[in-house]
Amino acid sequence: MYLAIIGFAMVAVIVALLLKGKMSPIVVLITIPTIAALLAGFGISDIGKFIVDGVKTTQNNAVLFIFSITYFGIMTDVGLFDILVGKLVKKAGNNVIAITVVTAIIAIMAHLDGSTACTVLITIPSMYPIYKRMNIRPYVLLLLTASAMGVMNLLPWGGPTARAATVLGMDANDLWLKLIPIQIVGVVVTLTLAVIMGIIEKKRGAGLNAGSSDTVETAAAAEADKKAEELKRPKLLWFNGLLTIGIIVSLVLNVVSSYVVFMMGTCIALIVNYPSLKAQDARFKAHAASALSIATTMLAAGAMVGVMEGTDMLSAMANVLISFIPEALGQYIHVIFGIFALPMGMMIGTDAYFYGIMPLIIEVGTKYGVTALNTAMTMIIGKNVALMISPLVPATFLAIGLVDVELKDHIRFSFKWLFGISLVMLLAGFLLGVIQL
Template identity: 35%
Template sequence: MLTFLGISMIACFMYFIMSKRLSALIALILIPLLFATIASILGQHIEGLSHIHLDSLGEMTLDGIKKLAPTGVMLLFAIMYFALMIDAGLFDPSVKWILRKVKGDPLKITLGTVFLTLTVSLDGDGSTTYMICVAAMLPLFKRLGMNPLIMTCLMLLSSGVMNLTPWGGPTARAASALQVDPSEIFVPMIVPMIITIGWLFFLAYLYGSYERRRLGVIELDISHGDNISVSKDPEAQRPHLRWFNAILTIILMASLIKGFLPMPVLFMMAFCIAMLVNYPELHLQKKRIALHADSALAVVGLIFAAGIFTGILSGTGMVDAMSKEFVAIIPHSLGPFSAPITAIMSMPLTFFMSNDAFYYGMLPILAEAANHYGISSVEMARASIIGQPVHLLSPLVPSTYLLCGLAGIEFADHQRFTLKWAVLTSFVLMGSALVLGMFPLFAA
């Protein structure tokens, strides 16, 4: 009965968010509470559910929220910190430098496209990344007659890799779904990400060389780059503090990798220092926070709502019951390969369903089943984020429509052109993670 209720709850959750009848935030809160109430009522008559009581729901939900509180705090201050750095104009020189360097060489333009997207993607917002990068690079592609599908392909793949940062989305979802520390997922994956970024530069080199042979090198006026600014508010720019902001960001990144302090604390400290130095007046601080509160609230609210979902899923015993049934039906010989199987499955599953449905609906079951074979939850979380380059091609991702619209190309053409490279990029990421031992190919 627990297995039936758990599967029904997940199916109900996935149906409502994929059919857009409920937002993920509302569904994560109401649906588990509804099914936990049903389980407590049935528990008065069914022995297998007798341990579930209405007065225990509060404890279950609070336990889930408490476990995800550090993740929510980290995301809040990470989003605010990078938004602050963009407002202050930290990344503006990088954009202008890239445009000056690429000029009319197709090879430099494709390499610059990857470099620019990787830089701007640090804030974790795909829509902002595409708006800035397309505005900077599309005039060059058009002037030289280069294929704009190459541009959108490289931008999407670069954004897909950088989306693995804890403040990007999928890593935070995997961490909250499995109640593990996001830094334990992300920090070991940095080297596989760097290797994958190297592959993206190689892909850009191949396409750039092809376009150079086809079109040649043209001397261009790239003065349009002087008008490109990552910061949307000229009054918020702090060019005289650019070196300070750059050093602070480098120290923050190094501290995250070294783990000197918990990730939430590091981002809280960095945000406070950046705010005091860049905007010492109180009214400016309030304005900066208010401008970015909506994007931060949307993400953080989702994390705390997920605490209710995961708290009830584990507190009622549903996830244990479902995992035992799952282990019973899969061939025993495939069980030790749960991590790479999950990595491969994440490509089609996150393509055909939302990240919320996959990470909150399916990953806890897969992870609990893998635990029976000695594969830890954090290893399964790392495996689950492998398919993100493919996920961004999904028709369920709004930012990809924005990318195609800005570039003036058809969504279907973009999918056909990019899909093979997205799959290959995911396999490069998976192969790197397997070789470096981020998750096991086979659990002995």
């Protein structure tokens, strides 16, 4: 019982500190479990072994993050997505439904790199002037970006999949391969939502009295930063496109470990696009901050999971919870948390959800015969779509700032649609046999 009390206190402190944002997740995820283990009576040498064992389960995913983020950062630098976005916007023209569908497609493509900020900065500035001209509400732009981002974040280098894989102690690519059918359903649902929103906006009068585009904003958007322009490689669009397709195909076929694919892809991209040592170093340094911050957090999470498992805290905590759960509901605990994953994830944030709540629910589910993989996949589906309506995600404020919308209005408009998408994806998971009841 003493071990369980320490475990619950540890989780509460971790969640509280992550929510307050007063301390780095890396510091929280290493320091608090270490203190908890000391209070439980374990020595430094034991704790060190627990941490080593935990980090071993996450190091592959950490390397994956470093090289995947660097790779897609380079693809953004060379202008791969800019050209595709430009062509799609031109094709949409003045058709309201086409505009909403193109918005979803751009957001889906933009989130290939797994970066929320990049997705927002690619999608919203390129589409917002058109939305204003066509009198389409900005809430629709935010909703479609959020939906596409949530669905695409299931990729192995996306935060939720990598975090869930860390908790499970498995390769993120192996987890993603199981989630692909659900991700395909999510893409279809997002495009369907885009059509529905286009119809709704058309009925509200969008496009009937389209105003002239804001010349000041258009000029500002068209005025490219000189340094950014120097990095673009329009003549190598074909090569970069084929390289990216080749990488995704290799991941799907699971030819080699996912981090190896991105290590090779990053090197090839640098050699072809930026042959000089100076240029290659500059690209690595440009993307180092985002790549390393996520990778180091993942390693820290491995340390936390190692301590929780090595000390048997998880088992002790799970046994206490089981004593309060009605026997009839025990085997459905993953379903319950899957249904409420979106509002829960929205309120407590990504790290607290995956590193604080998920390990505990997995352990409880195991006691009732629900596999860890089953619980994790159920919990990840609903949580994913909450990404851009959570006040704990910086990209949410970036997005609403770009269209000058209040957070409460964005949440009020988008919540019901995104909650619906999470439930549809969860249902699809059960119907397709990806997750079991």
